[in-house]
Amino acid sequence: MIGRRALLATGAALVLLPRARAFASRLSLRGSFEQGGLVVGKVEPGVPVLVDDKSVHVSPEGLFAFGLSYDGETPVRVHAAFKDAPDYEDVIQPVKRQYDIQSITGLPQEYVEPPPETLERMKQEREAIFAARQADTDGIGFAEPLDWPFAGRLSGIYGSQRILNGNPKAPHLGVDIAAPEGTPIRAPADGIVSIADDYYLEGGFTLLDHGHGVSTCYLHQSVRLVTVGQPVKRGDVIGHVGKTGRATGPHCHWGLCWFQMKLDPSRATSTPEPPKA
Ligand SMILES: [Zn+2]
Structure with a gap:
């Protein structure tokens, strides 16, 4: 038996709650319900959760x-099997976005x-990134909104169709933040390199x-300051x-x-743009 209940006001394109606000009900969701959202x-500890019929990793805290x-x-279906209550199921209809065209x-x-x-080198690098993104580890750094990694100017947004030197390319599935060379980049949440x-x-x-x-990546760095396996705390310079x-x-x-799904970091932060430098 499936019990249904209204989850969130429909039409709310972006629901970001203050960091300290506690989850109120037996199962609650927050973040961005737009395309590209995290x-x-x-959920109550110990309750299994399925997303589109696939079991997801639930931490001891739920x-x-x-x-x-x-x-x-x-629509994406979220299903939780409570022992003492009807199963919970809800459906999230991703809010459709309009994406830009960006010519570089x-x-x-x-x-x-x-x-x-x-090409062989690029293939090996793609495979290393793929393998790292398959990891399903126990960390819970993802659970709080991300910090912007540094102050700067948003010079490229998520989803733009890229035209590079006149050649149409795949959409840009990340954000670009411009800042002077040498600006320190900080971990947006706890994690492991x-x-x-x-x-x-x-x-x-x-x-x-x-x-x-859940993973984040940082490209084009002049200097890297962390090594594989190293734990990092939110705010550490990487x-x-x-x-x-x-x-x-x-x-x-x-x-x-x-995992392999590329999301929009600017929808997982508390503000849609980085602080001004
Ligand atoms: Zn980029």
Whole structure:
């Protein structure tokens, strides 16, 4: 038997609650219900949760997470099996977004059409990133809204169709924050370093694992200051802004993922833009 109840006021495109506010009901969800949103749930400890019929990792405190994809239009079903009450099921209809077109010119051509000898290297780097994003670890750094990693100017937004040196490319599934080279980049939440390396397109690259499949990544760094396996706390400096890899000027491409699903970091922070430098 399925018990249904209204979960959230419909039409609320963005529901970000203050950090300190406690979850009120036996199962509650917060975050962004837009395409590209990260949703964080809390359920009574010990209650299994399914999202679209797949079991999700629930922490001992009852925390769990899932993402809404960039272009997903089908409703996402959240199901919890209580022992002493009818099963809970709710349906989230992702709020559809309009995405921009962004044209970038002046990129060195070897980054727009990488030379054949770099293809094997890029394949290995993609595979390393894929493997790291598959991790489903116990951390709960994902459970609080993220901090912006540094103050700066939002120079590229999530979802834009990219046209690089005139060539249409895949959408931009992260945000770009421009700031002077050498600006310290800080961990937006607690986590563990799962990749810290120099990659072809990404340049100085760090991936942080915040638990339950939620990760963030930092590209184009001039300096990396953490190593694989190292725990980081919210606010720790992990590297410096640079322009390594495929970049026309100093900025950090900041990505947020739920496993392989690329989400919008600017919808997982308490404010939609970084603080002004
Ligand atoms: Zn970017």
